[in-house]
Amino acid sequence: MRVGLSNLPDAGFTEATVERMWELIHTARKDPVWIGLVRRLVKECPPKDYFCEAETLAELFHGIRGPLVRYRKDDQRIEQVHHPFITLHFAAGDCDDLVTLYGAGVGTIGHPYRIVTVKADARRPDKWSHTWGEVKLATRGWLGADLTESDSYLGWTPAPERYWAKKIFNEPGV
DSSP states (O other): OOOOEEEEOSTTHHHHHHHHHHHHHHHHHTOHHHHHHHHHHTTTSOTTOHHHHHHHHHHHHHTTTSOSOEEOOOOTTOEEEEOHHHHHHHTEEOHHHHHHHHHHHHHHTTOOEEEEEEEOOTTSTTSOOEEEEEEEETTTEEEEEOTTSTTOOTTOOOOGGGOSEEEEEEOTTO
């Protein structure tokens, strides 16, 4: 399988970007190497401790337990979305890369996932400028996973006063 980055047009950015993120999430979730990697990453969690699984992946990808991935911006003129393996290889990604990485991880082990995007940039108030993921656990409901902030944790998302519009993209076909 050929894995690379995707350059997306500025027009229709949000829908095109989110569509590409779901494509990459689904591609990873079918890859036996990715499946094996994710299962190894959560192997220390007790059976059926789904919070442990979701939290372990968030902490590993976020860098709390050792920086597997750091937040880095895209080129200002080119929107890029990377396959999870590429994000891990680069050890860096922006918000949509981290959302794709985490979504592929928790989705691989059976947890429902959705993508949230917000308008949060005062310099570009009409643009959808940030994204995070949310994982659904039967005992806790939807938990935010914004892996871009150094002090975040599973369940943390930006406060509503930090953005003025929000869209939720549920997994296609679910």
